[in-house]
Amino acid sequence: MVRSGIISLASRRTGLSNPLVEKLGHFVKLAPPDRQMIQRISSERTRDFGAREDIIQEGDRPEHINLILSGWACRYKVLEDGRRQVIAFFLPGDLCDLNLFVLRQMDHSIGAITSVTLSEISRSGFDELMLAHPRITQGLWWESLVAAATQREWAVNLGQRDATERMAHLFCELFLRLRTVGLARENSIDMPLTQSELGEATGLSAVHVNRTLQELRALGLIVLKDRTLTIPDFGALKDVALFNANYLHLEHEGRHLDANEA
Amino acid sequence: MVRSGIISLASRRTGLSNPLVEKLGHFVKLAPPDRQMIQRISSERTRDFGAREDIIQEGDRPEHINLILSGWACRYKVLEDGRRQVIAFFLPGDLCDLNLFVLRQMDHSIGAITSVTLSEISRSGFDELMLAHPRITQGLWWESLVAAATQREWAVNLGQRDATERMAHLFCELFLRLRTVGLARENSIDMPLTQSELGEATGLSAVHVNRTLQELRALGLIVLKDRTLTIPDFGALKDVALFNANYLHLEHEGRHLDANEA
C-alpha cells in the first residue's frame, strides 16, 4: 500500500475553511479559537490515498482518528463468498473512527472511492480538543450521533424501500450532506460513484442500478452525466424516496448549547 | 398476556446480578463497588410496559436513559405509507438511548415486544456513574460501540443476504447476545417474536418468513416451537448464515484495561 503525504492540496480543494468546521457550525456556534483549533489539528498530519485504495482494513488496529478533508471514502464489509456491502459513505468533514480506542480490532474496512486526503488525529490531539473546547466536544457528539442515525436510516432503506426509492433516498442524503459542508452547487453535486458502487451501497445488482437510474431519469427526477448529479426538483425526488431529513438533525439543533456564548 | 412470572424467572436465570453487570463483565473486569453501583442505579427508578406498548415515540424528547432489565424491545421506524422496519432489538442489559442529551428529538420509536421492565437512569445518575467508575465508563463505551457495529452488520444482512441467510443470521446474533447476559440455555433461547415481527426486522413479508422458517426447520438447523428457539448445531447455522461473530466483540477484549485492578 502506497501512502505518500502531500498536504497542501486539501485546503485548496475545500476552499478556505475546513469541512469539519463547516459541518459542526451547523450544530454548535464555534468561536474563532474553536475554528483555529480544528484547523490546526486537522492539518498536523495529513495523508493521501489513491482511488480504490484501502485506508483501513478489517483486522487492523488503527492508532488514530481519520478526518476526511477531501474526496469520498466508504465503510464496507465483505462476506466470505465475496459479496460486498457498503455500509456508509464518508464525505469531507466526516470522521472515520472514534471507536478504535476501545475495540481491539476493526470488524470492517474503510476504502477510498476517489483519491482522498485525510487528517490523522492522534488520541492525544483528540483529548486536547475535547478538554479545551467544550463547544467542539458537543459538536463531535452531534456528528457521531448523526452518523449513527444515518446508519439506522440505511437499515430502513435496505429493508423497506424498493430499488427506485432506495436510489432516490441515497441521492437525497448525499446531496444534503454535501451541502452542509459547502460542496453542493445550487442543485447538483459531484457523483464519483460508479453504478457498481451504487449497487454495493443499495444492495442492488449493477444491472438493476442501471435500470433504476434510467427510470429516475425518465421521470425527470435526476440528471446524471459526467460524474455530476443534478436534482432539478429536490422536493419531487424526496417524495419518491419517502425521504425525511429528520435523521440528519440539520436544524441547527445545538443552539440551546450556546447559552454561555463567548 | 400474563407475564408476571417472567420477571422473577429472569432474575433467577441471571442469578443475583443485573444483566448489565453480566454483560459488561464480558468486556471489563468490574470490581464489587462497580457492580453495586450499577445495581443501585438500575433499581432506583424502574418502569413496566406491556407487550406492544411504545416506550418512546418518534418526536419525543426523552429525559433519561433506559436500561432494559427484562423483556424484549425494539427500535423501529415507520415510513409515511406505513411500512415498518425494526432497526434493532433490545434485550436485557441493553441501553436504549445515550443520544438524547444532544439531539433535540427522537427520529424513531422504541417499542416493547414482550412486557418490559426497564430502569430510567437520569442524566445526573449517569454522570455520577461515569465519574466515579472509570471501569464502567469503559464498559459503556464498549456497549455503545458494539451496538453501532451491530447496526452496521444489520445493513450487511439486509443488503446482501437472502431470506434464509438473513433469518439464520438474526438467530445467531440473538442467541449469542442472550448468552452474554445469561439468558440462553445450552442451545436454546426464548423467542417471543412473531413471524410478522421477524419480517419487520429482516425486511421480508410475513408469508415469506414463514416459508423461510420451514426451510430452516427442514434443514434441521432450528427447532422453533412454543416461543422457544433451539439451535441444535450452532456451527451449522452459522455457516448457512455466513455469520461471523467478530462484530459483537465478545472476546473479553477489555482485558488490557484491567492493568490497574483493584
Place this chain on the structure above:
DNA sequence: CGTCCCCTTGAATGAAGTCAATACGCGTGG
C-alpha cells in the same frame, strides 16, 4: 361459542438477479 391473532399453504404476480452481448471512453504502447 365466536373472535382475533398468529401460523400455514397454494397460486399468481412482480421485482430484482443473472447471463451474455454490445457499446463507449480513455489511456497505453506499438
Place this chain on the structure above:
DNA sequence: CCACGCGTATTGACTTCATTCAAGGGGACG
C-alpha cells in the same frame, strides 16, 4: 496515429426470489 485493452454503462432474454392475494387452521381469551 491507431489498435488494443480495460473499466464502465447499456440492453435484452431468462430465471429466481420474494410479494401479494386468498383461504383455511388452531389456540387463547372474553
